Each structure stands twice: as C-alpha cells, then as structure tokens.
Amino acid sequence: MLDVAVIRFPGSNCDEDALRAAEGAGAAARFVWHREASLGGADAVILPGGFSYGDYLRSGAIARFSPVMAAVRDHAAAGGPVLGICNGFQVLCECGLLPGALIRNAGLAFQSRPVDVRVETTATPFTSAYQAGQVLRLPVAHGDGRYVASTEVVAQLAAEGRILLRYVRGGMPDAPANPNGSLDDIAGVINAAGNVAGMMPHPERVVDPRFGRPDGAGFFASLAAWAPTPA
Amino acid sequence: MSYRIHVRVLPRTGLLDPQGQAVEHALTALGFAGAGNVHVGKAITLDLEAESREDALATATRMCDTLLANPVTEDYTLEVAG
Amino acid sequence: MSYRIHVRVLPRTGLLDPQGQAVEHALTALGFAGAGNVHVGKAITLDLEAESREDALATATRMCDTLLANPVTEDYTLEVAG
C-alpha cells in the first residue's frame, strides 16, 4: 500500500479531507507535523489546503521555512511524488519547487465555487486515472489563486506539457470560466521532472458520491496506483 | 505639475496586528535576531496632478481620509516626492 | 543602535495590479480627477538592532530577499531611519 504523508502546518485546514481522500483511494495516509525533520519513509507527500501561518504576508511565504520542508525537498529531489493543493500549491511556488507565483485573484475577492477544469496531461502520478482532455467539475476556494509567471516560463510550461489543468468554459454560463485571472487559464502545473505538482482546485472535497459527481477521486486513485519506476 | 505620492498605511498603535506578529515570529525563526516591533500595512503610490506641492499634499490627505485608510483602525503617513 | 526600517513592497512593474486599478477607479469615481498610475502593495516597518546604518541596511536587504518580498512578482524599496 502506498504510504502518503499529509503535511500539517499550523493553519492547515484541508489536512483531514486530504487524508480521508487518500485513504478512500486505498493508500495508507498519515499526518506529518511541520516540525518533523523527516517524512518517515513516506512514498508520496500531499501539502494540503488551508491558511498556513494565517497566510500572513503572502500565502505560503512563512510555511516554506518549516523544518519539514527540507525533507519534502529531499523527497522531491529523489523523484518522490509531491502534490500541493491550494495553499500547498502556494507553498510549493514560494519555495521554488514549482515555477511562478500565486497572487491575489483578479477580482480581488475570495472565490468559493465550482469550476470546470480540463485535464491537460495524464502522464503524471496525479492524473493517470483520468482521460486526456477530460473536464472535471471541482470546487475552488481561495483569495490568492491567480497564477503568474514570466511569458517565457508560461510558454515553456505549455511547450513541455507541464500544464496539469486549465480552467475551461463548462456548463455554467453565468460564472467566468477562469475564476482568478490566472495566465493562460492555468489551474495546475507540474515540475520538469514530472513528480511535483500543484493545483488550486480542491479534488479532496469531491470524492464522496453521495454529494454529487466524485470528480476529484481520480487524483487520489492515480497517486494510490503510482509505483516508483525501478532504477 | 505632477507629484509622486507615497502613502504608508499601518494598523493603529495598540490594535492587535496579527500579520506583524507573524512576520516578526518568522524573522526571528529565520535567525534575524535583532528585529522587533514589526508591523505590516499597505503601501500606495500614485501620481497626482496639482498646482503646487501644498495642493498635492492637501488632495492626498483627503484621499487618505476618504478611501485609502480606514479611519477607525489605521493611521497613515504621506510623502510627496518631486 | 536601533534603526527604524521602512519597507515598501510593490507589484513588479509590468505585472497587472488589479488592486491599484480598483483604487484608481474609486478615486476617480469620488472626484479625485488628477490621480493616475496608482499601485498598491505592502508597507512593513520594524525596529532593527545593528552596529551601523550600513549593517542595518544589509540585514534589511537580506530580510526582503528571503521573506518580505517575492522575487517573482514584487519589487521593494528600503529606507533606514534614525
């Protein structure tokens, strides 16, 4: 069974949701407190959503200095999967594991609503359970979700197939497709090595079929099915 | 004449400033030992057409009182550059 | 010696600044005709113990580069007062 570490920063608040979603997909998940220096041999890491350190100064800016982040870096350098969701994505950008930054939504207000996103690549440990081009309806809930990076970086991401998800016009006609003004409608990206990804929508909130289409379950199913490629 | 205005809006002294506290805490954790009394607020810069430096200052003050600063929780300082 | 540091962090020139735009729009709507080129960022003030003004400036610069400003999206200016 895949051993998933869900990192808990002070102020994380989607940690339990992420843990349950990973367990629901058949992984063994556990929390790792931000003060820990080691991941205890975890196979994969999830940086959950929330407001680490209150998101004071900038979202994710303070969390990136937590002791556990050194272990997360090592894990990433060794090719282990790391998925940052919402605040986790912000932390990954702040600490440089992912390019770009997430700034205040273009509309300046917090956005909590469903969005439609298209899976742009399935060749990742996080999206292998989906079909390329599949459109998912996932909730977003963030104030700082506007993805920005230099024109060159954005072009490179597109060229290298490293845009994980894009906001698309789905069925909701009177809500803007792109909820935050992200460049190139980017909702999620992945690093060059293909093992560290970040996304603004919250797949862990839509895994229970009793509440609607469980469109988020595939991210966790993908992760649970991931196996390190033998060296 | 065009004047460049810099406004610094900070939480009023005595009010809790959780953001300032968090930054102070983080700076200390990063080994910046000598930092204290940290406060975080808003910086606003703008260009203003005015007859004179005094006019510019007067207009900018009204802008602060009306919109740029919250009269109940914030204090501001103004600077008029060239 | 204790130095008072003022940091102004503003969105990098060229990046969209919707907050600045919103403030500019509001100022115009409120009848402040001559305002333009409005930008909104963060103001950070702190006290810093340092040997000298140069030391204070050097430390404050490191603070900005490590934590206070995001190198991808923001520029900062620093001021060291008495």
Add this chain to the structure above:
Amino acid sequence: MTGSGTTPRAESFPGERPVTPEVVREHNLNQREYEAIVAMLGREPTLTELGVFSALWSEHCSYKHSKPILKTFPVTGDQVVQGPGENAGVLRLPDGWAVAFKVESHNHPSAVEPYQGAATGVGGILRDVFTMGARPVAVLNSLRLGPLEEPRNRYLFGGIVRGVGDYGNCVGVPTLGGEVYFSPGYRGNPLVNAMCVGLLRESDLATARAHGVGNILLTVGARTGRDGIHGASFASEELSAASEARRPQVQVGDPFTEKLLLEASLELITSGQIVAIQDMGAAGLTSSSAEMAARGGVGVLLDTSLVPTREPGMTPYEILLSESQERMLVVAEPARVAAIQTICAKWELSATPVGHVTDDGLFRVVHDGLLVVAIPGGDLVDACPIYHPEAVEGAEAIARRSRVPSIKAPDLTAALEQLLDAPSLASKRWVFEQYDSTVRASTAQGPGGDGGVVAVPGTAFGVAMTIDCNSRYVALDPYEGGKATVAEAARNIACTGALPLGITDCLNFGNPEKPEVFFQFREACRGIADACRAFDTPVTGGNVSFYNENPTGAIDPTPTVGMVGLLADLSHQVSSHFKAAGDAIAILGTSTGHLGGSSYWAEVLDAFCGAPPPVDLDAELRLQQFLVAAAQGGLLRSAHDLSDGGLAGALAECCIGGPYADQTLGAKVTLTGHADQVGGEGLLFGEDHGRALVSFLPGAAAQLAQLAAEHGVPWFPAGVVGAVDGTLHLTSPSLDLRWETPRLRQIYMDAIPRRMRQVAPSGLEQ
C-alpha cells in the same frame, strides 16, 4: 443577598479615579443598581469593582430586561442534551453523536468597523461551540443593512461580508447558509448575527462549571490588550455621539490563532486534563471567571498581574474588562498544569496560571499583591436587578398594520422581475461566493437552497440547518411574526427532508425601556415560544441584543432563529430547484392570496404595511411531517418552501436553478382550480404560510397525493417542468403570463453585484 456587610475591603488601585455619581453613570449603572451594589458589599465599590459590575450587570451579560420573558420559552425535550445556560445548546443525534449550536450578534462592533466587527463575531461564536467540546462543522450568518443605494450601506455590506468570509475561511469552517435583508429600518445600525454548528460525541461534552477548591485557572491563547474594554456595556446602549466618544478600542480578529485555539481546546477536552473550559467573550476575563465560578457554586481568586499582556502598564481594570479575542479560560487540577502547557505549546499557544478556585464564594482579584476586587460571586452574577418594563403597542405599528398600498398594481410580468431584482429577494451568490462552503469535504448542501446540510462523518445521516427571520412580519404583528419566523425555519429544514430538532435565537430589538419596543419583544417571544412548543423544537439558547437604535428610531424588530434538523438518510436529501424537464409540479397547502406584509407590497409597491399572514401551527406541522415522509420515501425531486415573493417568487427560483446551474428550466403551470376566487396579484405574490412547491417523477404522483391526504395537507397538481432555458408559463382563470427563464436568472443573479459595482468610500466623507 448573601455576604451583605461581610465582604472584605478592596483597595483602590494606584492612580484610579474615585467613584463619583458621574463615574457610575459613565458605567451605565443606574441609581437602583448602584444602591444594590453598595448594599451587597456593605461599602462603596472601588473603580475596578465598578467596572466589573458594569460588565456583568450590562444588559448583554445580565439579561436584566429579558430574563422573565426568556423563561417562557420551552426548553425541554427528549432530544435536549444541554438547554440554555451553557455556551451553546446541545441536541442528541443517533449513534452517540450530538449537535452543539448557537447564534450571537455582533451588531454594534460591526456598525463601527464592519470588517473586524463581523470577523470577531464569527470568532466568538466558533469559540462558544468548541468550548462545548464540539468541532465546528458549519457557520451561518444573518445580515441586515440599510438600502444598497446608499454608499455607507454598501461600504458596511462589503466590509461585513469580507470579515465573515476571511475569518471562517481561514479557520476552515464552511458557511452553509444565511440570509441578507435590506430595509431602511437598519440604516446606521446594521445587524450581524453569526451562528455556528458543531458536532461532538455526546460523551465528550464539556462544561463551563468551575469546581474543586485549589484548582488552577489558566488563560490560554492570545495576549490581553486594551481591545474592546467595555464592549458589553457599549453593546447595551444606543449608538449616539456620546456612546461614540466612549467607543472601545476596536477588537481585531486573528483567525490563525483561533484555529490553533480550536485544535488545542478540543485536544484539552478529549485528553481529560481539564475540569472546565470557557471562552472569554463579552466582558472577557471577568465574565468568564465569574460565570464559571457561579455555575460551580465556588469562589475564585485571580491575580491580574500574572495575565500575559500585549502592552506594558495595563491596570487590573483594563485586564479584567479587555475583550481581546482568541482567549480561553481553563480550570484544571494543579498536577495537570504541565500537561496542559505541553498540549498548548504543540499548538504554539501559551497557557498561564492566573488564579485558583476558592471555597469562600467570593470573586476576588489581586494585582501585585493588592486586593482590588472582592465581591460575593453568586450575587455578582445573579443579583442584578431585573426589570419588567411596560409594554404597549406603538401607534405607528397599529396604523401600518391597517394601511394598504396607495400605488396601483403594475404589469404583473414586470412585477416579478422587479421583485427578483430587489436585493432582499435576489440571489445572495455575491455573498456566499466569498465564503468557503466546501472545506471539511462534508457539505451535502451548500448555500443557495432552503437549508444547508452537513454529513456526519462515518454515518448515513446529516444535520440540516437554517437561519431565518422575516422582520417585516414582526414589525407589523410581533406575535404572528414570531410564529412565522420559527415556521419558516422549520419549513426550510423540512424541505431538505430533515426533521426539525430545536432552535437557537438572536433577539435583536431596540431600546427595551421604550414600551413599544418591549411590546414587540414580548409578543415576538410569545410567538416563538408557541411555535416551538407546537413543533417540538425547544429553545436551546441564544442571545439578546437590545438598544439597536439610530437617530431615526429603533431597528425593525429582528428575532433571528437558527434551527437544526436531522436528515436521517443523506441519500434521500432533497434540494430546492427543479431538476429535469418532464417532472411534475405540485403545490402543497392553501393559498388565500394574503398580501398584507408581503415583499410584493414592500418592494414593488413601496408599501411596508398590512397585517402579515397568520400562521396555522397545526397545518405547518402537518406540512413538515409530510415533507419529511415524502423525502424519506425517496419520492421528491425538489422541494422549496413558499415565503418571500409568494408562489411566483418560488416558481421563478425553482426554474432559475442553483447558483451554478448549467442552465435554467422552463415550466408550464396551470393554477385553475387551486384558488380561483383569489385575484392575480394575490395568487402570484400572496405569502400565506404552510405552503411548499415540489417536483417529482410523474409516476410518483398518486403515491404523493395519497401521502398528502394522510397528512391532511392540501395537494394541488400544478403542471410540469419545461425545457432547458425555456419559458415559465403560468395560467389561471384570470392570468396568462410568460417569462423567459434565462432572463429571470440574469436579473436574479446580477441584482446585488450590479449595485456593489458602485464605489463605496471607507472614510469620513460619506
């Protein structure tokens, strides 16, 4: 009174002002109250003691004008685990679970500083719930403001919504519902009522009852600053130039610390390390320690010089009365202090011993060795004089009730559009889009329908919740309005398929010393009590907010009711919008075309008048029971209660669809035979109670009609759901009207955003 003449002598703290009649008045205590204090102590109080009395004997803490009326509420029932008197009420759920819930006002602070006022209102109500050992799983909010056409109201509205959102979003508790109304009656005195719902194992219930002589009192959480000193007494007087001058320093919320406090508190409670816990809300350390001691029948000795402060040089007076946020008071055995500090340290919080439990029944405070307060503890909390003000209905209210609109009815097609464009009736998407409604991954129904529904982890059941008040009805007829408020809440709950279980209330009124205000209060409470008895939904707690006045008079009386219900099987939950073309539509209940007090009169004909519709409690109960039975039988595709905007308003909402619907749906509705004697206006916009609009698969019609008959609920098959993006076509003997549903949706969704796009300055020049 105990202790008369035997109370130890407390000393004035150095630099303290002497207690003069002027100072007593400033503390909002009248002659009678001051005399009671002197008699109780057998001496004059010190200034610090006076401050303590002014807090605990404020309306906010003492309920001195409302207690006799609140005693008339029904508070018992098999489902009640904890009734009024603790930080929150608790009701029993299946499988050892329980639900804790409470609503509270933060009106005056929000009038002064909308963002922080609203944010700290959410913070306070969260603490009330997690203090009980419950994990907050949902918040709701009820907001009232003056018209959005005025910039000041837009500024307040924008700030309040951001404040509510930022706080709850950061702590990570989803907002599952709320309500917003705009009326000139709230100019200058907006209402912000926040409700929290928490879940706990019944066996983990914590209390705020101090006991065990020698046990230690610890403050946990944020440091104490000079915030909100005298907030409780500020909330207990009218907003005026004089109160403005006494305005306490604004309390600033820190939701990040709240989140840590939440986790630490729940860990402390489940660890078994503590005896009691209470949040420091209004009147801070004073009320939390005095109330905990009084509940346990013990005394306390506090040392305010031990309390961690944010600023140097704070006096015992300031420390006792500070309303700094994100603080808790904990009682524990001395041997447990270290373990408690370890738990708190893990959450980056400090826990500081500041006193202990005594056997002398006194509330005593020392500061640097000086005894500055010594008051008999029980009397301090319970002996405030109680008032029975005169209650006489205001002439204005009587006149309004018999008035009818002077404007002629406009074109009825346009009237519905006008109604949907009224901010009070329009979609509140602009509001709840700023609130995280899906965090915790347990949201079965978010905002935008009749009630919110949250799943209980690891079970098949859920908790439904709503917050409601039609203050126009209350203003026009407080008794019927009180009944209507509970009836609407219960209808909203039942529409989701849940059984109403109990309520919490937030009674927002003007100055109770005015006979016409006290009349409104007394009668509205009588209505609430009668409805709660009829529905077996006991009152488990609440909050009274008086003195909501502005220069033009009292606010519209607003007894907000928060209700929770049990949704036995989540897979049978029902939502309020139409689902698919071809489904059948039926109207439940009786329409008499009652237009008095209606939104149509108020919003379209600009006439705030008429007698509101009377509530038949029996018929309401039967409707609720039918809705629950039909949902449990899996027979309904949608259910929406009829309230503001009447039948036309409800039909439009059902066609418009949810806040993020893929498309609208048309409907073909034939009312011939439903209420043929009623005129077009009354049929469309009348607000008779006891009604709901349901849709279902045509094959379920016979079974539903049968079920309705068994429950004695009138059942009228009214038509079918139409095409995607289709027409709402409504006919009766006197009507033949059509509306394009995409256009209705556009009006309904944009009503608030288009007004909020206008600039609202924050500052002095408004």
